Amino acid sequence: MIATLMFYLLGAVALGATVMAIIQRNPVYSVIYLVKSIFSLALIFYLLGAPMIAALQIIVYAGAIMVLFLFVIMMLEVTPTNAATRTAPGWFHWGPVLLLALTLVALTLMLIGLDPVSSEGVPRWHASPRDFGYTLFKEYALAVKIISFQLSFAAVGAFHVGMTERRRARQEDAS
C-alpha cells in the first residue's frame, strides 16, 4: 500500500522536475532538475523490483551523462548571462506541446482501452542482481559484446569530432 503511494509521489516528483527542467532558461538549472527527475525514476525502478537498474540509473545516467552535460555547458558558456538569448519561450510555443501531450495520453488510453492489460496491475516482484547478471551474461552475452563495440566506436567518433580546428589543420598538412 505504501509502495503505491510512494509510486504516485515519486511520479509526481519526476514530472515536476522534468517540467522545471524544460522551462529553465539556464541549461545548468535544467540539468540539475533533470538529475532530480532521474533520481526519482531510479527510486521508481527500485519500487518496481529492479534494484540493479536503479543503481545503474543513478551511477551511469546521473553520474556520467549529466556530468558530461554540465561539463559541455560550462565549456561553451551558454549560460544566459549574455543577453542574446531570447526570453524563455512564452505561451505561444508551449500551447502546441500541451496539445501534443493530450493527444499522446489519449492515444495510450485508447490503446489500453483496445486490449486492456490484466486488471491487477504490476505485482510485487523483486529481481535480484544475481538473476540479472546470470541472464545478462547467459542469454545476452552477444548483446553485451556488441554494446561494448558500440561504445568504443562512440568514443572514437567523439574524439574525432571533438578535435579542435588547429590540430586538425596541422594534421592535414602533415599527412
Added chain:
Amino acid sequence: MDILLILILLLPLAGGVINACFGSRMPQPVPVFIACGAVIGSFLACLGSLTLAAGDGYRLVLFTWLKSGNFQADIGLLYDPLAAIMTLMVTGVASLIHLYAAGYMEDEPDQVRFFALLNLFVFAMLTIVLADNLLLLFLGWEGVGFCSYGLIGFWYRKTENADAGRKAFIVTRIGDLFFAVALLWLFALFGTISIEGINAQVSGLEVTTVTMISLLLLFGACGKSAQVPLMSWLADAMAGPTPVSALIHAATMVTAGVYLLCRMFPLVSLSSTAMAAIALVGIVTALYAATCALAQNEIKRVLAYSTMSQVGYMFLAVGLGSVSAAMFHLLTHAFFKALLFMTAGCLINLAGHENDIRRMGGMRQRSPLVFWLFLAGLLCLAGAPLTSGFFSKDLILATAFAHGDPFHLGLYGLGVMVAGLTSFYCFRLAYLVFAGDFRGDELPHEPSALMLWPLYPLAILGLTAGLLNLPHLFSGGSWLSGWLGRTQDVLHLSISIEYLLIGTAIAVFVLGWLLAALRYRKYSERQPSLVGEFLLNGWRVDDLFDLLLVRPFKKIGRFCSQGVEAGLIEGVLNGAARGCTDLGMRLRGLADGKVSAYLQGLVWGFVLIVGWFLLRALV
C-alpha cells in the same frame, strides 16, 4: 483525224513547256520561232479539222484524269460547231498576236518567259474551248487565270504591276469559286460532269435549282469576263505588255465567260429569271464601262473599259436567248479589239512609250498607216454602218427589240444609249490622239514591220466580218446561226421595223461622232471635273471593295494572329508552363533548412493522424 484535234491542243502546250524549260538555253530567236510556230500550227490544225465539227460535232477521249468512287473525269475533247468557231477565232487571233509580239518584244531581255506564258495561255484557253467535261473546263479556267497573272505581272520589277497581276488572279478566283460550287452541285444532281450529259438530263430539274445553278455559273462567268460585280481587275490589268492586253483582255480570256454560258445554254435557258439576270448584268456592265471609258486618260484603259462594255453586250445577247448573236458579236469584237490594242501598242511606241492621250496628239502626221488602221478598228467599235461591229451590235439590239415586252424594250433603250456613248468615246479617242499637234516631248520609236503586218488581216476581218451573219434584210443567209444550229435565233421582223432599227443605230453613231468632234476638235487643257474624277476611278468601286472586303479581312487576320494565336493558344501554353514553375518555387520554400520547422511538421503530422484515428474510434 484525231491527230489534228490533239495537235490543236498539244502544240501550244509543247511550245510553252519547251520554252519554259529550255528557252533560256537556246539562242535568241529560237524560242520566238517555237512559240509562233506552235500557235500557227495549232491554227492550221484547227482549219484542217473544221469539217469534223459539222453537225453535232466530234468527240474524242484521251485518258481518264480522275476516277474515284462514282466520280469520273477524263481528258476528253468535244469539237462541235460552237467549239470550232471559238477555236478558229482563238488560234487565229493568237497567231497574229504572237507575230506582233515577236516584233513588240524584240528588245525585251525576258522574252523567253513571255512567250512560254503566252503559249501556255493559248493552251489553257483551248482547254476551256475544247473541254467535254466541266472539270477539264475548270482546269483551263484556272490555267488562264494563272497565265494572265504571270503575263500582267510580267514587268515584275515595279510592284504595282505585280499587284495588278495578283489582283486579277484573286478576283477571277472569287468567280471561280462560284463556278466550282456549280460544278459540285451539278455532279451531286446528275452524277456526271460531262457537259453534254448534263445538258441532256437538264429538263428534269425544277426551276429554283436551275436558277440557283445558272446564277452561280453567271457569277463564275462574271469573274472571268470582268462583268459588274467582279470587274475591277480588268482596268488594272493594262499594266501588262500590249500583246498581252490584246490577246487576253480583248480576244480570249474575257470571252471565256460568254463561252461558258453558251456551252451551258440548255441548262441556263430553262429559267427565265436567270436569263433576265444575265441580260441585266450585261447591260449594267455595258453602261458602267461606257461611262468610265469617257473619262480615261490612258489609251489602253479606254480600250479596256470598251472591252468590258462590249462583253456586257455579249452577256445581254445570251440573256436575250440568242447564242448566235452573242457569238457573232464575240467574233467581230475579237477582230477589231485585237486590232485596236495592237495599233495602240504601235501608237505608244510612236509617242515614245507615252501612254497618256492628253500628251499625245497629231499622231496622224507621225504615221498615216497606223492612223488608218486604228480608224478602221474605231469605226467597227463605234458601229459605223456596214462594218462588222454595226451588224453584230444591231443584231443584239434587234433581238432585244423583237422580244417586245416592256422589260426588253427598256434593255433595247439602254443598249442604244450605250451605243451612243461608245461612238462618243471612240471619236474622243480619235480626235485626242490624231488631231492637233504632238503634245509630248519624246522621240518617236518606229514600230518594226513585224508589228504592222498582222494588223492588215485583222483590219480586213474587222470591216468584213459582218458577212458572217448578214440578216436577210441585206439578203444575207445568217450563216453563223445556221452553222451553230440555232436557226431560231434568226429574227423575222417586218421590213419597216428593220429599217427603223438600222436608222436609229446610224443616227446614234452620227450623233456620238458630232458631239465628240465639237468637244475635242481643238485640244484645250481642262481641269478634270468632279464627275470626271469619279468616272476615272471606275465609280470608286475599288475603294468600295477595299472597304467591304480587304480591310475586314486584314482586321480578322490580325485578330486571328495576334488575338487568338499569340494570345489564346500561346497564352494558355505559356501560362500553364509559368504556373508549374511558380508552384515549384513555392514548394521549395518548405524545405528551408530550419530543423525546428521540420520537427514541427513531423509532430503536426503525427498529431493529425492520431487525432483522426482517435476521432473515428471515439465517434
Added chain:
Amino acid sequence: MIVPMEHLLILATLLFALGLGCVLVRRNLIMILIGVEIMINSAGLVLVGASAFWQQVDGQIMVLILMAITAAEVAIGLALVVYLHQQKKSIDVGIFDEMRG
C-alpha cells in the same frame, strides 16, 4: 500489486510528451539533447514496468543496453555540439540552415 499498469504507462507517456515538447520548443541545441534524454528515460521506465509486470528480467537488461546506447549517443551529440559551437560561435538551432532546398 503496486500500481495498475495503466498509470505507469500514463506517467511514461507524460514524460515522453514533455521530452518531445522540450525538443520541439527549445532553440538551444543542448536543451534539445536534454529533451531526448527525457524521452529515453520514459522509455526506460516502460521497460522496467513491463519486466516487473511479466516478472522477467529481460526488460531490465534492455534498460541496461538502452543506457549504454544513450551514453554513446550523448557522447557523440555533445561532441557535435562543441564542433558546431566552434563553427558558428553559437548553438541556436536556427543558424544551421545550409541544408535548405
Added chain:
Amino acid sequence: MTAIMATDFPLLSLLLFTPLAGALMCLVIGAANGTNARWVALITAGIVFVLSLVLCLLQTPAAGWLLYEDYSWIENFGIRYTLGLDGLSSVLILLTAFLQVLAVLVSWRQNHAPAIFFALLLILETAAIGVLLALDLILFYLFWELMLIPMFFLIGVWGYKRRFYAAVKFFLFTLIGSLCLLLAVISLYLLHGEQTGVYTFALEALKQTELSGTQELIFFLCFMAAFVVKVPLFPFHSWLPDAHAEGPAAGSVDLAGLLLKTGVYGMIRFAFPLFPVAAQKTMPILAVLALVGLFYAAWVAFQQIDIKRIVAYSSISHMGFVILGLAAWNQTAWEGSVLLMVNHAVTTAGLFAVVAMIEQRTGTRALDQLGGMWKSHPNMSAFFLLFCMASLGLPGLANFAGEILILIGVFTVKPLWAIIAVVGILFSAVYTLRLVQGTLWGSSCEPHDKQDLVPREWLVLIPLAVLVVLLGCYPQPVLELLREPVSSLLMSGGLP
C-alpha cells in the same frame, strides 16, 4: 487475310530495318569524318526507296495484304510482331522513302555533327515505316513514340534560335497525346481479354470487342487525342509553326512529309475501324474543327512575316482539308484525303526545300527583306512559283486533284461544308500569293550569294517538280492503289 506474296523471306522486316542499319553505319563511319556519313545516308535512303518502289509495283489491286509477317514477340502478354502491307501503306511508305532521299540531299551541307544528324534522320524513317506497317497495337505504339525522339533532337540541336522551346513544345504536345493512346490501347486489351479470354493486341482481334456506347466514345476520343495532335487539327496546332520555323530544313521536310501523315494514317487504320459508331457520331465536330482550322490557319498565315511560318500554317490549312475529307466518310472523299495528303507532302517538301535555299542565299526569311528573287535567281524562283501554285490548288498541279475529290465527296454528304471549304481555297490563294509577291516580284533585295541553282539542288527540285505535275495531271496510279484498302476500311467502318 491471305498474303498474296507467299514468300517466306521477311521482306517487310528488311524494309523496316534497313534505315536503322544505315543509321548505325552512319554513326560508325561518320565518327571518322562527317562527309562519308552523308554518302551512307544517301545510299541507305536510296535502297529503301527502291525497295518500296518494287513493293508498290508488285501491289495488285486485289483486296487483303500484299505482304504479311507475323511472329510472336512477348507471348505472355499476347503481343505479336505483325507487319502488314496493303495499298494504303505502300503508297505512304513510297512517299516516306522518296522524301527521305530528298531530306538527305537538302541537308548535304550539314557540317554540325553530320554523322549523328543523318543517323537521326534514318531512325526517324525507320519509325515512320514502322508506324505505317505495324498491325499490332503495341508495336504501332512503340514506333509511334520512337518517331518523337529523333525529331526532338533534330529540332533541339540543329535548329535556330528558339529551337529548345520548339523542341520541348513539340515533344510535350505529342507525348500527352500518345499517353492517352497508350491508356486506351491497354484498357481495350484488357476488355477484350475479359470478353473473349484471348489476350491479344492484334488489330483484327480487337475489332471484335463489343463496347457500350460511352465506352466506345471514350476509347475513340483517347485514340483521336494522339492522332489529332499529330495532324495538327485546329486547337492543337501551335507546336507545328514553331517546330517548322525553328527546325532545320531536312527536319521540316521530314516533319511535313512523314509525321503529319502518320496522324491521318493512324485515324484511318486504327481509330475509325476500331470504333466506327463513335467515329461517325463525332464526325460533325471533326468537320467543324477542320473548317475552322482551314480558315484560321489561312488568316494567321496572311499575317506572318517569316516565310517558313507561312508554309507551316499552309500545311495546317491543307491538313484541315484532309480531315474534312475524312469526316465525309465516303469512298471519294477518303481517297481524295489520302491523295491530298500525298500531294501536300510533296508540295510542302518542295516549298521547304526552296525556302531553305532562299535562306542560304539571302540569310533572311523575313518577307519584308526579301523581293525580286526572280531577277537574281530565275531557276530557283521558277520552282518556287510552281510549288506555290501547286500549294494554292491550281488545277493540273498536285493539290487540286486531292481537293476536288474531297469537295465532291463532301458535297454529296453535306453541301454546306463543301461550299465553305471552297471559299477556303480562295483564302489559301490569298496568302500564298502574298508569299510569292514578297519573295519573287518587286524591287530586288541584294542576296549575298548570286549563285542560282547548284547541281545538287537541281537533283532535289526536279523530281519534286515532276512529281507535282504528274500527281496533278495523272493521279490514277495512286488512286488505283488506294481503291481496295480504302473501301475495305470503309466497309469495316460501316458505311452510314
